[in-house]
Structure formats: structure tokens, C-alpha cells
Amino acid sequence: MKNTYIVFSTILLLVTFMAPANAQRAWVKSKVKQDMKEKYAEPEKEKGREAIRGVSYENDSRYPVPENPVQATIAMELMSFKKNGKVKDNTTTKWVFGKTGECMIVNEGTKDENRMLFDYKGAAMYMINQQEKIATKMPIINFQKMAEKLVAEHIDFEDENGVWQQTNQTQTIHGFKCQKYIYTNSKEKTTMHVWVTKDINIDLSGNHVFGGQIKNFTNSAWRTKSSKIDNNYPQGMMVRSVFFENNKETPNTQMDIVLFEKKSNPAYFNLENYMVNDILDKL
Incomplete structure (x- = not known):
């Protein structure tokens, strides 16, 4: 990523400074x-x-219907910190997993609210403007590359350079009984303090995009395939994670699960009162 940025910047500078010399042509x-x-x-x-x-949406089979259409509602709070440790940004995100797809709501109930709705059976994705009641529709495949990039940029907890350490610390976080683990990657110079609970029992691994972002260590490929179980490796759902970068003592980000329910509100998937604009109609 860094090399790509450098190359792009170099090209931009070359174009900028070469423009006057080429004006006559x-x-x-x-x-x-x-x-x-x-x-x-x-x-x-x-x-x-x-x-x-x-x-068409009807015959587009490039993005399969989820194998695990569970119903659940999970709300998260993500905080980023300044160098002095004070909170820089605070974002709330709600994931709603319904019978026909998934919906992500960012900063619900505020002027900055944004929604993304994935209708897997309809092979459609909607970018929703909640205030103006406008939904922009597009083929769901258009989001596939972005989703793959999103997953690729996540921390790989099963990196061979990473080491897990189980601690004796326990804490009740947002009503969930949790145990603390520490993940250290000396090569990447990163550390993460993780609180894991066994109180949340749900498998979202078959859900696309959003479901894949909810880390459940119980279903880890490393844990299920390894012949020798490392007791230092977490077991359960991650409720809190505090990320430290470049061996610093001040955290960069903190993520908390603040709500978990084994149900979903179908209203999040109802677009009857929205004006739907299909980008395919603009072609």
C-alpha cells in the first residue's frame, strides 16, 4: 500500500510539472x-x-446466497485515540442479520447516519440516505472487490509471527463475562488486548461481508484444523479489542460489542417508503 501511494504521488508530480513544457503540443x-x-x-x-x-439482478449468480442466514443484531462502538490518549473519534455501528440479507447502520439516529443494505437473494446492494429516504441500487458484485480488500486489511490473528498469551484477568463488559488475552506481533510491532466471552453463542461465518467481520475464535480455522490446541489461544467471541501500534503504550483504537440479540428487525430491510435509484438505469 505504501509503495502504491509513492508511485501514485510520483506520477501526479510528473504530470503537474510537465504540463507547462507540453502546452504547445x-x-x-x-x-x-x-x-x-x-x-x-x-x-x-x-x-x-x-x-x-x-x-440482470434475477440471473446474477456471481455472488452466492449466504449459507448461514442467521438472524441477529450486533452493535459496536469504535473509538480512535489521539497521541495523548484522549478520544479522537467515536463511531457506533449496528449490524442487522436478517432472513434475506444484512444491513449495516453507522451512527444511527444522528445527522451522520449512513446505511448499506445487502439483499443477497435479490443480488442487490443499496446505499441508503436515511434523511432523504433515497436508496441507490446496484449489483451486489460491485462491492465484492471492496469487501475482499476490507478483509485483507484486517489483522491476521493466525499470522505465524503473532503470539497469544492468556491472562488471569476477567471482567464483565457490557453484561458479558470476559477473559483477557494479549496478542503480540513483533514483526509488525503491534499489540492487541482482547477480551473474549463464551456468553455469546452464534455462528456468523456463513454470512458475507459483515458477518465475516465479527471475530469468533471458537470457529477459527487454526483451532479446528490444528492437532494440538494451544490454551493461550482465545476461545469465544471477541467483545473488546484494544489495538496498539509501533510498540506504543497509548492505544490507537478500541472496539466494543455493546449489544447482542438473536433476532433482527425486518424494518431495516423494507424499502417501501424509499425512492430507489438503480444505477443500471443510467447506462
Whole structure:
């Protein structure tokens, strides 16, 4: 990621400083660009449009229906900290897992509220403006690459460079009885204090995107495949995690599960009172 940013910045600087020197050739370049666009770009774009039109929501099988359509509601609070340890940002996120999909609500009930609705059976994703009651619809496959990137950027708790340590510390957090574990990765210079509970018994591993973000160590591939169980490895659902970067004593972020229910409100999946704009209609 860092190398990509450096390359992008270098190209941007080159384009910026080369512009004056090439000003006298602007008309020629513009003419060539227009000719190339008419000859190659537009036909290719039209092929792409036709390909997209050929895949309707009804026959789009590229994104499978979740294998585990459980119903649950989980609310999380994420805090980021300044260098002096004071809270910088505070965000609440609610995940609603229904019969037909998943809904993520950020900062519910505030002017900054945002919603994303995934209708897996309908192969559609909706970006929802709650205040204006507008839902922008698009094929769910459009989010797949972004989701894969999201998962790839998460901390790999099963990294061979990481070490788990079980502590004797216990604490009741938001009504859940938890035990503390410490994860250390010397290569990445990161540490995470994790509080895990066995009070939450639910398997979200079959749910796409949002379900995959809820860390349940009980269903860890490492734990289920390893012939030797390490007692230092957490067992249960992660209720609190405090992340430290670059071997600092001040945390970067803290995540808490503040609500857990084995049910979901179908109202989150009802778009009857919304104006739906389908991006496919704009092609």
C-alpha cells in the first residue's frame, strides 16, 4: 500500500510539472486523444455496457446466497485515540442479520447516519440516505472487490509471527463475562488486548461481508484444523479489542460489542417508503 501511494504521488508530480513544457503540443495531443477515443474507447465502453445490461439482478449468480442466514443484531462502538490518549473519534455501528440479507447502520439516529443494505437473494446492494429516504441500487458484485480488500486489511490473528498469551484477568463488559488475552506481533510491532466471552453463542461465518467481520475464535480455522490446541489461544467471541501500534503504550483504537440479540428487525430491510435509484438505469 505504501509503495502504491509513492508511485501514485510520483506520477501526479510528473504530470503537474510537465504540463507547462507540453502546452504547445496541447492541441495535437487533444486531437490524437479524441481520435483514439472514437476508434477504441467508445466501442469498448459500449461492449461493457451491453455486458452489464445482459446480467440482470434475477440471473446474477456471481455472488452466492449466504449459507448461514442467521438472524441477529450486533452493535459496536469504535473509538480512535489521539497521541495523548484522549478520544479522537467515536463511531457506533449496528449490524442487522436478517432472513434475506444484512444491513449495516453507522451512527444511527444522528445527522451522520449512513446505511448499506445487502439483499443477497435479490443480488442487490443499496446505499441508503436515511434523511432523504433515497436508496441507490446496484449489483451486489460491485462491492465484492471492496469487501475482499476490507478483509485483507484486517489483522491476521493466525499470522505465524503473532503470539497469544492468556491472562488471569476477567471482567464483565457490557453484561458479558470476559477473559483477557494479549496478542503480540513483533514483526509488525503491534499489540492487541482482547477480551473474549463464551456468553455469546452464534455462528456468523456463513454470512458475507459483515458477518465475516465479527471475530469468533471458537470457529477459527487454526483451532479446528490444528492437532494440538494451544490454551493461550482465545476461545469465544471477541467483545473488546484494544489495538496498539509501533510498540506504543497509548492505544490507537478500541472496539466494543455493546449489544447482542438473536433476532433482527425486518424494518431495516423494507424499502417501501424509499425512492430507489438503480444505477443500471443510467447506462
